[in-house]
Amino acid sequence: MGRPGSRRPATPWSLLAAALLLCPAPSRAQLAPRDSSRVARAARDAQRDFEWHRRSNLQWTSGGSGGTCDARIGRFCYWHGTTPDSAPPEAVTITRARDRLLAQLDTAAQRLPGDGWIAGQRVRYFLEAGRRDSALAATRACAADAWWCEALRGLVLHVDGRYAAAESTYDRALAEMPDSTRCAWTDLSVLLDGRAADRYRALSCDERGALDARLWWLAQPFYSLGANDLRTEHFARLTIVRIARESVWPVAASWDTDEHDLIVRYGWPRWFERVRPVLDADPNYSVMGHDPQPSFAFFPDGRLIDSVYQAVPGDWDLTAYRAQTRYAPAYTASVPRVPVLLSRFERGDSAVIVAAYDASDDTLLVRHPFDAALVVTPDERQYFTSRQAAAPRTGALIANVPRLAAIASVELLDTAQRAAGRTREAVAPLPTGPELRLSDVLLFRPDPTAPMPQTLAEAARTALVSVADTTRALGLYWEVYGRINAGEPVNVSLTIERTGMGWWQRARQWLRVGGGSAPIALRWHDAARAGQPAMRRAVSVDLSRLDGGTYALRLEVETSSGRKAETGRTLDIRR
Secondary structure, three states: OOOOOOOOOOOHHHHHHHHHHHOOOOOOOOOOHHHHHHHHHHHHHHHHHHHHHHHHHOOEEOOOOOOOOOEEEOOEEEOOOOOOOOOOOOOHHHHHHHHHHHHHHHHHHHHOOOOHHHHHHHHHHHHHOOOHHHHHHHHHHOOOOHHHHHHHHHHHHHHOOOHHHHHHHHHHHHHHOOHHHHHHHOOOHHHOOHHHHHHHHOOOOHHHHHHHHHHHHHHOOOHHHOOOHHHHHHHHHHHHHHHHHOOOOOOOOOOOHHHHHHHHHHOOOOEEEEEOOOOOOOOOOEEEEEOOOOOEOOOOOHHHOOOHHHOOHHHHOOOOOOOOOOEOOOOOOOOOOOOEEEEEEEEOOEEEEEEEEEOOOOOOHHHOOEEEEEEEEEEOOEEEEEEEEEEOOEEEEEEEEEOOOEEEEEEEEEHHHOEEEEEEEEEOOOOOOOOOEEOOOEEEOOOOOOOOOOOHHHHHOOEOOOEOOOOOEEEEEEEEEOOOOOOOEEEEEEEEEEOOOOHHHHHHHHHOOOOOOOOEEEEEEEEOOOOOOOEEEEEEEEOOOOOOEEEEEEEEEEEOOOOEEEEEEEEEEOO
């Protein structure tokens, strides 16, 4: 052994070793087929060994569905929870084994950058390890089929919550896919059931385009976010399916269509546990995967496809236990229905929609400021949005929209606190023509120290969803449209009467026999003013003598020439 500073004489073998060290690693094109096969096989063996090591070191659990399944899919029982599901700390031996696997996959990717399987596994395990930047870097190094590298990039962007970028990336991937692959990736039949699924399957791939666009429009969780994160979630699930089906998957010993359907419908597990066998002597055990919870049924019921403009709030039920498909957005842990009252008003060829909302009963939303939005969308191509940052607990949003049948979606979001609320309703267009017409009746809280509102904007500042406090007066604002001559007398009739009573109860109420509150009945004469396109009126009504219950508000107007119009509201009065 030489001293420090001395040199060892060069030999032919040492010169050869130095030459090899100076040569760059061969690319896939430079590798012999046998060498390429050896590298790929070694990577697959390493992945298989890691998954068997993981299975053997997973935490034990006795948890399960308790014998019930929300959905039975082949070999699998799926059930969902209503509370967030947190993973226990991962065993150190699994973490270290994954790091070793990733090091092996990194080396394999350097030698075979065009291998799509290796690229997919690198992204998969980087995401598992929470190393999203490394996962994104792996997609940039990917030299496999262009569409597959784009799909992997879309997966990373979606998991990272960058939904707009994920959506455009997946659109590029779809454009670059072979036709047969694109047809499979855009097939939504597994997300539908019943007649809707039969109708969908009867269409060719090319014929499904318009229906696909309509389904994604109806399914989008929050229009105010812009990008459709449920759509990117769907493609992310398909990306995971392609990664998983060609490798060892922790839950299933062998891949089949049931595993495909389970992931596409409900998502992929983020963590795993071993389930103890019933008999302690049984050496076999199963692995249970945990999807993100709670999840919601955003995908529309098939009956809404053709009748969405007649939908009522109950048709947008996000809590259905046996939903065909579910999704847990990363930005919220709850999506309760927000109490909303919509009111429509004419403005020439367009309309104004006022959406009063009340989030005061939502314990999550009221803790911090949230963003509120009203999105009115007649179809998948048009969106009209009104937004308010740091919105109050109760308030109103106003949007100018075309006079078309549409969906109105009131959306409250506090992504920092993972809280949200949503109410979606169909909006029918107000009628047109020369006949007498009434707007909806807007409920508002009048200010006893100020004059009554003269405009819609003034009334909407204190718009109400319901009548919760009868110790105060209730303000009512409406507009009358149609040809009315200036000064022409207009008879106005306003009644508020309790509903759900029999004829004997009604008689006693009107006669004020045996207690109870008599209906409110007001009549007066009004007149149109010259130069006004509509009659605008605001009145204050004292409800303090009414008992709690459900009441029907009915408003009628009639001109001296006999033309009539009427409208109504349901009032829920609580004591």
